[in-house]
Amino acid sequence: MxxxxxxxxxxxxxxxxxxxxxxxxxxxxxxxxxxxxxxxxxxxxxxxxxxxxxxxxxxxxxxxxxxxxxxxxxxxxxxxxxxxxxxxxxxxxxxxxxxxxxxxxxxxxxxxxxxxxxxxxxxxxxxxxxxxxxxxxxxxxxxxxxxxxxxxxxxxxxxxxxxxxxxxxxxxxxxxxxxxxxxxxxxxxxxxxxxxxxxxxxxxxxxxxxxxxxxxxxxxTPRELKAHFLHGAAWAIEATPLLEAVDILSHLPGVAQASMHGDLAQVILVDNTVEVKTLTQGLETRGIAVGKSTLVEATLEDVFVLLAHKR
Ligand SMILES: Nc1ncnc2c1ncn2[C@@H]1O[C@H](COP(=O)(O)OP(=O)(O)OP(=O)(O)O)[C@@H](O)[C@H]1O
Ligand SMILES: [Mg+2]
CATH class of the missing domain: 3.40.50.300 (P-loop containing nucleotide triphosphate hydrolases)
Structure with missing residues (x-):
């Protein structure tokens, strides 16, 4: 027993x-x-x-x-x-x-x-x-x-x-x-x-x-938190001009946070129902040149940002 x-x-x-x-x-x-x-x-x-x-x-x-x-x-x-x-x-x-x-x-x-x-x-x-x-x-x-x-x-x-x-x-x-x-x-x-x-x-x-x-x-656990909250919810997007793209992304609905990661824009989405295509279209209609979008491996910091966003 x-x-x-x-x-x-x-x-x-x-x-x-x-x-x-x-x-x-x-x-x-x-x-x-x-x-x-x-x-x-x-x-x-x-x-x-x-x-x-x-x-x-x-x-x-x-x-x-x-x-x-x-x-x-x-x-x-x-x-x-x-x-x-x-x-x-x-x-x-x-x-x-x-x-x-x-x-x-x-x-x-x-x-x-x-x-x-x-x-x-x-x-x-x-x-x-x-x-x-x-x-x-x-x-x-x-x-x-x-x-x-x-x-x-x-x-x-x-x-x-x-x-x-x-x-x-x-x-x-x-x-x-x-x-x-x-x-x-x-x-x-x-x-x-x-x-x-x-x-x-x-x-x-x-x-x-x-x-x-x-x-x-x-x-x-950190692993479960990332899997649960961020499954398909973090993307890296090639966009020019980058600074402007990040600013636009951060104001689009469904985006918890947008930031610069090297020469890419990284976005944390509020959940995985938000489609990355909506974001890239949002950028293009505002005159931003958009390249590849890649699903990125999220970190605990991303979970933090996401949960802090859900005020
Ligand atoms: N004795 C107190 N009287 C009134 N408000 C208080 C008192 N102690 C804490 N608070 C308030 O309660 C809230 C939570 O404070 P707490 O110190 O628990 O936060 P925290 O998460 O530890 O923050 P930090 O990361 O800055 O240490 C804050 O808004 C703080 O101002
Ligand atoms: Mg404290």
Missing amino acids: TKVQVPVIKTEGLTKQFGSFTAVDHVSFEVRRGEVVGYLGPNGSGKTTTIRMLCGLLHPSSGHAQVNGLDIVRDSEAIKRQIGYMSQKFALYDDLTVIENLSFYAGVYEIPRATEKQQIDRILNMAGLTARTKSIASELSGGWRQRLALGCALVHNPTLLFLDEPTSGVDPVARREFWDLIYTLAHEGTTIFVTTHYMDEAEHCGRVGFMNNGSLMAFD
């Missing part, structure tokens, strides 16, 4: 209103143990607000959610001990050293004195910070600060980790190294819930949720 696993996160109609404004609107999803879930969406779409509710920092206006089987309102204190949260504007103590910051968080999480050193050494190792224990936090580069912030969020061995734009503003090499750490954690069984605006990072998540105006528009 297979054991039914309690989802690590389960939300049902989770909603948050600030006055008359709905920041998170009836959001429902489940996350299983060991998943790496990306939570995407335009600025202000409700990602951080969702995370703050799941961390027990903000009460929902309506709906429910459980984290590790615990209710986010009733059991928020117990939840805080089981999760790690690296907030969007993570707080490090700038005038403290690396090791002092970790030690501070060990205190916050009430790590027993007897195991604190061992625990901190483990984090220093994992984050590659062993050579920097005495560096002052304010003097670390962006990438190292991010690693230290991750270390602080992990000091109490959480089974679930919320990362809110952990890599914003760090260079591509540091981002990749940071993601190697995330995969290692996930491989060891930690569940990761991460927001990002980087599509290359989203492509590497097991599943991805898309938020828009507080609503969860989709929640699936």
Whole structure:
């Protein structure tokens, strides 16, 4: 008999209103143990607000959610001990050293004195910070600060980790190294819930949720999202003059976005019922010379554009 696993996160109609404004609107999803879930969406779409509710920092206006089987309102204190949260504007103590910051968080999480050193050494190792224990936090580069912030969020061995734009503003090499750490954690069984605006990072998540105006528009694997939303809905069109063609295309009905891709115009259509012939005819009647149209392999960024368009 297979054991039914309690989802690590389960939300049902989770909603948050600030006055008359709905920041998170009836959001429902489940996350299983060991998943790496990306939570995407335009600025202000409700990602951080969702995370703050799941961390027990903000009460929902309506709906429910459980984290590790615990209710986010009733059991928020117990939840805080089981999760790690690296907030969007993570707080490090700038005038403290690396090791002092970790030690501070060990205190916050009430790590027993007897195991604190061992625990901190483990984090220093994992984050590659062993050579920097005495560096002052304010003097670390962006990438190292991010690693230290991750270390602080992990000091109490959480089974679930919320990362809110952990890599914003760090260079591509540091981002990749940071993601190697995330995969290692996930491989060891930690569940990761991460927001990002980087599509290359989203492509590497097991599943991805898309938020828009507080609503969860989709929640699936990157492959399924592309297949479902973009089947036959992205085209590259040869057109001259190109700039004018892109401008015309972006105003044609059925076009979610038109942009320049090298020397081609790329269009994302709202769905695959829109015929590319209608678009090329639309261009020709406006005096644009049109060449070949090719169906292109869509990216997660295209899905993002499409879903953000469906306001
Ligand atoms: N405490 C608050 N009081 C009033 N409005 C708030 C509060 N917190 C968030 N909001 C609003 O709720 C909406 C969602 O904010 P949220 O921070 O969740 O967005 P986000 O998806 O995390 O955006 P970003 O990508 O910019 O981080 C925004 O319009 C924001 O201004
Ligand atoms: Mg945010």
